[in-house]
Amino acid sequence: MSLLSCRNLAVTLRDRVIFEEVSLDLAPGELVGLIGPNGAGKTTLMRAILGLLPHGGSSSLAALSPGARALKAAWMPQARDIAWPVRVEDLVALGRLPHRARPAQDHAAIEAALDRMGLQRLRHRRATRLSGGEQARVLLARALAQEAPVLLADEPIAGLDPEHQIATMTALRMLADEGRGVILSLHDLGLAARHCTRLILLAEGQLLADGPPEEVLSPGLVARAFRITAYRADTPNGPVFQPLTTL
Numbered sequence: 384m385s386l387l388s389c390r391n392l393a394v395t396l397r398d399r400v401i402f403e404e405v406s407l408d409l410a411p412g413e414l415v416g417l418i419g420p421n422g423a424g425k426t427t428l429m430r431a432i433l434g435l436l437p438h439g440g441s442s443s444l445a446a447l448s449p450g451a452r453a454l455k456a457a458w459m460p461q462a463r464d465i466a467w468p469v470r471v472e473d474l475v476a477l478g479r480l481p482h483r484a485r486p487a488q489d490h491a492a493i494e495a496a497l498d499r500m501g502l503q504r505l506r507h508r509r510a511t512r513l514s515g516g517e518q519a520r521v522l523l524a525r526a527l528a529q530e531a532p533v534l535l536a537d538e539p540i541a542g543l544d545p546e547h548q549i550a551t552m553t554a555l556r557m558l559a560d561e562g563r564g565v566i567l568s569l570h571d572l573g574l575a576a577r578h579c580t581r582l583i584l585l586a587e588g589q590l591l592a593d594g595p596p597e598e599v600l601s602p603g604l605v606a607r608a609f610r611i612t613a614y615r616a617d618t619p620n621g622p623v624f625q626p627l628t629t630l
């Protein structure tokens with residue numbers, strides 16, 4: 384079963400080809416890390432998958448009506464704008480909008496999202512008065528409350544402290560283990576290696592690699608895409624990947 388299917392996706396912005404011929408599927412149980420250097424097109428690819436910008440090729444999500452898409456996929460964008468001083472719990476509750484008010488399920492989903500992101504202590508605070516990292520966790524909780532089978536998150540762990548980076552990756556992996564499909568972009572290759580079930584490497588305007596983390600983070604691909612060397616090891620505590628030097 385596929386939760387999402389894209390064929391030959393291509394995006395051109397201001398006459399510049401950002402990427403082309405990107406085909407991918409997402410299955411239940413997958414936590415897919417979308418990696419690539421700055422400007423590779425990770426945000427653009429996720430927006431194209433969601434049908435949020437003009438593209439060539441096809442995406443099964445983009446083909447849905449807005450209402451059907453909101454039930455199928457949740458989206459946490461990179462920009463963390465919180466416009467109004469609403470309470471954390473009210474902002475998280477906005478994730479329930481596509482479900483059109485089913486109070487019992489709404490309550491359970493909001494509580495589960497607050498629990499997963501460790502936000503119970505902050506639930507009555509005004510979201511605009513939280514730190515940047517706290518706001519990121521609130522916005523991810525809003526996406527989790529949507530309880531969609533697919534979650535796309537653009538750099539959800541950027542700016543989080545180490546505890547909350549690990550906790551967030553663990554929560555996303557748990558979502559996948561429960562049968563949802565998650566795609567997140569991230570720059571921390573160490574966390575990508577440890578937590579993701581699969582990595583997609585976007586570079587040079589194409590999908591350069593797609594597979595298990597140990598394959599995608601090979602010395603050759605890492606040198607080609609990121610122009611770095613790295614230390615890799617399998618340890619009793621799981622895989623370790625540490626970028627070392629620039630080339």
Ligand SMILES: Nc1ncnc2c1ncn2[C@@H]1O[C@H](COP(=O)(O)OP(=O)(O)OP(=O)(O)O)[C@@H](O)[C@H]1O
Nearest residue numbers: 396397401419420421422423424425426427428568
């Ligand atoms: N509206 C736009 N018009 C023209 N070019 C754009 C537009 N939006 C993005 N781009 C360009 O598209 C390319 C890909 O941008 P994108 O934000 O998708 O990259 P990214 O891989 O997410 O980068 P980062 O890791 O820095 O967040 C960049 O070169 C960017 O300058």
